[in-house]
Amino acid sequence: MKSERRRLWLAAGLVGAGLVIVAASVAMALVTAESEPVPAALVPDSLTSTQSAPIAAAVPVEVPDVVGEPLAQAEAVLATYFTVERREAATAPADAARTVLSQSPGGGALAERGSVVVLTHAPGSEPAQVSTAPAVVAAASSAGKVVVIDAGHQRTSDQRPEPLGPGSSETKMRVTGGTTGVSTGKPEYVFTLELSERVRKRLEAAGVKVVMVRTAHDVSISNAERAQKANAAGADLFLRVHADGNTDRSMRGLSTLYPAKNSWTGPIHDESLAAAKVVHAAVIKSSGAKDRGLSARGDLTGFNWSKVPSCLVEAGFMSNAEEDALLVSDAYQEKLAAGIAAGVLTYLGKD
Ligand SMILES: [Zn+2]
Structure with a gap:
């Protein structure tokens, strides 16, 4: 009797743990960097209410x-x-x-x-x-540095495949259109360029040479090609700007992604993480956004092709009505841009 009950509890515990893992992987899969949002039909109803909580609380930090x-x-x-x-x-x-x-x-x-x-x-x-005031030191030593800014996505998605990394047989879509503001209807590719231009102005004012991956929406530049632009420019940092979307409209906040260590990103991992840390801390401080932390990603073509340090700011959830409204406002974009630029200058100024 006793052992029967124990077995039942054990089974229930295993199912519970399994659900948490499934919920976590579903939530990760929904992050829209480089990819289209997953249709609502793919998310089991029983999981939608548990997506944000386990991720936010349980993801450990380096x-x-x-x-x-x-x-x-x-x-x-x-x-x-x-x-x-x-x-x-x-x-x-x-x-x-x-x-x-x-x-x-x-x-x-x-x-x-x-x-x-x-x-x-x-x-x-x-x-x-x-x-010593860090901003002043950073501005002085960041002159002459090169930052390539990739405003995520473009108007027309290009669903042809490209290798996930150099020499990879695994492929992903070349580039997608991104998510769309749930209340404003603003496409992610418009938002990313607006924010990127604001960051560019601030960096240029500090003497940084900025190369924009794109300055228009009607372009055709795959994620691998974006990274190769950064490589060709000899960028000190390849800064990628995106926004999130999720079928769970309550999810909000800002996260910063950096390359996980894999066969391609080994040489840039440490510097990318260093950049992600300072950029993330600065933009959370300047914007007051909910802090969703740092996230290591090995599945992003734009990281895997990069030979220069890179990080990607997911500035907020366009699928959350409140945050969507914030993201399109001039005042909030200025806060985001100020934080991102300050973080980049701190990173560039450290050597
Ligand atoms: Zn995106």
């Missing part, structure tokens, strides 16, 4: 490596996702005042949002350079 950083800077970097606990070491090398000696969990580990990262730091007084 812990940044802050060993060797000044303590205050390390805390600022970690504060986006984690709770920081300080521990002062009894002794440390003379030149290590207030820098992080070790961290737990270590850099690169995956941890839940809001979890504690313990920083063991050297004793001593705060080094002077912590108070």
Whole structure:
């Protein structure tokens, strides 16, 4: 009797876990970077109400490596996702005042949002350079850098196949039209170009050379070709601008995608992640958008063909009536552009 009941609970538990996994994969499949929204008919009714919650809460975040950083800077970097606990070491090398000696969990580990990262730091007084205004430093050293901006999608989709990455037998559609604003009716390809132009103005004002993948809607440029434009330009960053759509109209918020490590993206993974982190933090701060975090993607042609660091901002959900209305407004686009540009300048200025 007892063991029967236990078996039943075990079975119920397994089914439950299975549902969460299915819900998570359905939600991931609905992200519209490069692809058309999945028709509502493909989403089982029982799953629609659980799509957003498990994704937002359960996706772990990569812990940044802050060993060797000044303590205050390390805390600022970690504060986006984690709770920081300080521990002062009894002794440390003379030149290590207030820098992080070790961290737990270590850099690169995956941890839940809001979890504690313990920083063991050297004793001593705060080094002077912590108070340096980062924006000014960034602007000075980003002059002469090249950023290629890809305003996602185009008016007419091109459903012919192209390889998922160089030499791949797996293919994806060359380029799609993207999603459409549920209340405004604005196509994603119009929004992405509007926002991209605003980012371009700000970067150019800071002395960055900007190359636009497209400046018109009636073009035919596949996702692989967009990446190749960035490669040809020798871009310091290939910045991709998109918006999301989902059959669950309650979903909203901003996420930033970067290339997962695969056979093509190994050389650009670390730099892309570094760019994604600073761009994401800056645009969340400037826009006040709901933070959907960073997401590593190995299935995006535009990443897999890129030989330069790349990240993709999914600026919000055009399938959410409220966010759709925000996304088309000049004021909100300016907030988004200010954050994206500030993040890019910070990234470019770091070396
Ligand atoms: Zn898109």
